[in-house]
Amino acid sequence: MEIKHVDWRNFLARWSEEWADAHGDVEELSPDDVAAWQGRWLGVDPATEADIAAMENRLGRAMPPSYREFLRVSDGWRHAGAFVWKLACTREAHWHDDAMGLGEDFDEFWGEEDNPEEVRAQVGLWSQALQLDVESDITFVLLDPQDVGPDGEWAVRVWASWRAGGA
Numbered sequence: 001m002e003i004k005h006v007d008w009r010n011f012l013a014r015w016s017e018e019w020a021d022a023h024g025d026v027e028e029l030s031p032d033d034v035a036a037w038q039g040r041w042l043g044v045d046p047a048t049e050a051d052i053a054a055m056e057n058r059l060g061r062a063m064p065p066s067y068r069e070f071l072r073v074s075d076g077w078r079h080a081g082a083f084v085w086k087l088a089c090t091r092e093a094h095w096h097d098d099a100m101g102l103g104e105d106f107d108e109f110w111g112e113e114d115n116p117e118e119v120r121a122q123v124g125l126w127s128q129a130l131q132l133d134v135e136s137d138i139t140f141v142l143l144d145p146q147d148v149g150p151d152g153e154w155a156v157r158v159w160a161s162w163r164a165g166g167a
Contacts, residue, residue: 006070008066008069008070009073015042016040020037023037033078033079042078043076043077043078044076044077044089045075046073047072047075047090051071051090051091052071052090055090059093059095059130061145063130064153064154065152065153066153067143067154075089076088076089080141081139083137083139083160084133084135084136084141085136086135086136087132087133087134088131093131095129095130095131096128096142097131128145128146129143130142130143138160139159139160140158140159140160141158142157142158143155143157
C-alpha cells in the first residue's frame, strides 16, 4: 500500500488565504483574527519534536503520522470550518471525557446488529477518542484510535449536536 503524504504547509496556506479573502470586512474580526487576516495565516508556531513527544507521553500513545506532520507545521489552528473556531495545540489535545453523557446512548444505537459495520465500529468513540476541538459550536472533532488504517492513520470523526446522524 502506498502511503500518501499530506503537504500540510501548502494546504494550510491556501486555507488561510481563502479565509482571509472571504473576510474582507476587518471591523467584524477579533484582534487575533485581524492579525491572522493581515498575515494571511490562521496557524501558530510549529510544534517541536519535544512538544509532540510530551503530548504523546501525557496521552500515553503515539499520534498518527499525518497529525504529527500537521503539528510540525502549526501547533493548533484557528477557523477549522464554520463551527470549529480553534483546534487544540499539543498542550490542549485530550482524551474525550464524554462531558455531555452521549456515550451510553450512542453506543446502544451504534451497536445494533442491523447497523452497517462502519456504524458499529463507532461503539466506544465517546470514551476512547482524542478530542481536537477547543472552541466550537457544540461540534466535536475527534481522532479515533480504535479505527486505524493500514497506513497508521486514525479515522477522523466530527459530531455536532445540531446535525442529525452520528459522528
